[in-house]
Amino acid sequence: DAGVIQSPRHEVTEMGQEVTLRCKPISGHDYLFWYRQTMMRGLELLIYFNNNVPIDDSGMPEDRFSAKMPNASFSTLKIQPSEPRDSAVYFCASSSPGLAGGPRETQYFGPGTRLLVL
Amino acid sequence: QKEVEQNSGPLSVPEGAIASLNCTYSDRGSQSFFWYRQYSGKSPELIMFIYSNGDKEDGRFTAQLNKASQYVSLLIRDSQPSDSATYLCAVMRSGANNLFFGTGTRLTVIP
Numbered sequence: 001d002a003g004v005i006q007s008p009r010h011e012v013t014e015m016g017q018e019v020t021l022r023c024k025p026i027s028g029h030d031y032l033f034w035y036r037q038t039m040m041r042g043l044e045l046l047i048y049f050n051n052n053v054p055i056d057d058s059g060m061p062e063d064r065f066s067a068k069m070p071n072a073s074f075s076t077l078k079i080q081p082s083e084p085r086d087s088a089v090y091f092c093a094s095s096s097p098g099l100a101g102g103p104r105e106t107q108y109f110g111p112g113t114r115l116l117v118l
Numbered sequence: 119q120k121e122v123e124q125n126s127g128p129l130s131v132p133e134g135a136i137a138s139l140n141c142t143y144s145d146r147g148s149q150s151f152f153w154y155r156q157y158s159g160k161s162p163e164l165i166m167f168i169y170s171n172g173d174k175e176d177g178r179f180t181a182q183l184n185k186a187s188q189y190v191s192l193l194i195r196d197s198q199p200s201d202s203a204t205y206l207c208a209v210m211r212s213g214a215n216n217l218f219f220g221t222g223t224r225l226t227v228i229p
Contacts, residue, residue, distance in 0.1 A: 031215065042221035043162070043206060056216060091161055107217065109161035 004110035006092050012116045018080040021113045023092030024073055033107060034067055034077050035091040043091070049075065082117045089114050121145065122209050124220035132228050137194040139223050141207030144188070150210040151183055152217065153192045157203045165205075166192070197227045 005024040013019055025032045033048040047057040052069045060067070064083070069075040079086055093107040124141050131137045143151075150169055154162040168174045168181040168190070180193040190209075194201055204222040211218075 033216065043219040045216050045218075048216055050215070106164045106167075109163070112161055 006110035016081045021077040025094030029094035031095045033093040037089045121218040122220035127224040139192040141190045149212045152208040154206040
């Protein structure tokens with residue numbers, strides 16, 4: 001298995017531009033999580049999906065951020081317009097369903113997208 | 119108060135020593151506890167999870183949980199330079215499907 005795939009791996013953009021991050025979860029995993037990691041705030045959950053449906057988006061910082069999962073093998077996180085404070089590493093993670101309906105213990109993380117907004 | 123708190127370190131131990139990493143959490147209803155390891159520039163990977171009070175051992179790693187004190191720890195025996203990384207503590211609340219992560223403790227094992 002190729003693992004969780006994210007693209008691009010690095011993104012440098014100017015303030016005000018639209019940024020789209022992409023994620024392909026591991027096949028058969030029906031939970032998908034988007035995280036943001038910074039030195040100051042650590043790893044924060046932005047939003048997660050179950051069976052392509054957004055379950056909890058309370059971590060999305062503001063309306064500039066949006067996420068979609070049009071099918072089981074693809075998700076996007078969009079920032080429009082981007083700001084310098086959005087600079088961070090964005091991780092996508094997936095997990096398979098557990099016995100009680102929730103996700104299994106192990107979340108598999110993608111390699112991350114390093115975003116720099118100038 | 120943060121959901122999960124860790125000492126950011128850095129923590130330095132000599133090769134072969136025991137490294138002790140600590141974590142406290144604020145929600146007494148939390149039921150699942152995880153330790154992830156993250157090498158510099160890489161993504162987090164799960165080392166261990168623990169649900170019950172007491173110790174859980176896996177090779178050189180031992181996770182310890184004390185729910186009464188809301189405290190989780192990770193012991194690494196016979197530390198190796200390859201253990202040098204940031205260790206993230208994560209907690210899942212009862213009935214929830216998402217994790218709350220601490221900011222991590224950076225460990226350096228000195229050869």
